[in-house]
Amino acid sequence: MKQETRKKISESMSGRKQTASTREKISLALKKYWEGIPYENNNLKEEENV
Numbered sequence: 001m002k003q004e005t006r007k008k009i010s011e012s013m014s015g016r017k018q019t020a021s022t023r024e025k026i027s028l029a030l031k032k033y034w035e036g037i038p039y040e041n042n043n044l045k046e047e048e049n050v
Helices: 003-013 020-036 042-048
Strands: none
8 A cells, every 4th residue: 555545544534533342442452462461570670789
């Protein structure tokens, strides 16, 4: 797809409100994404510097 076409689509989509179902899908996808990221314990790093 040409860059010019992408820009036109982007401009036409900006400012549009998402439906409730779309917001829910995005929310669920982000929750699933963040659950998959490994947990990093920052307290261990602070104790090493002491």
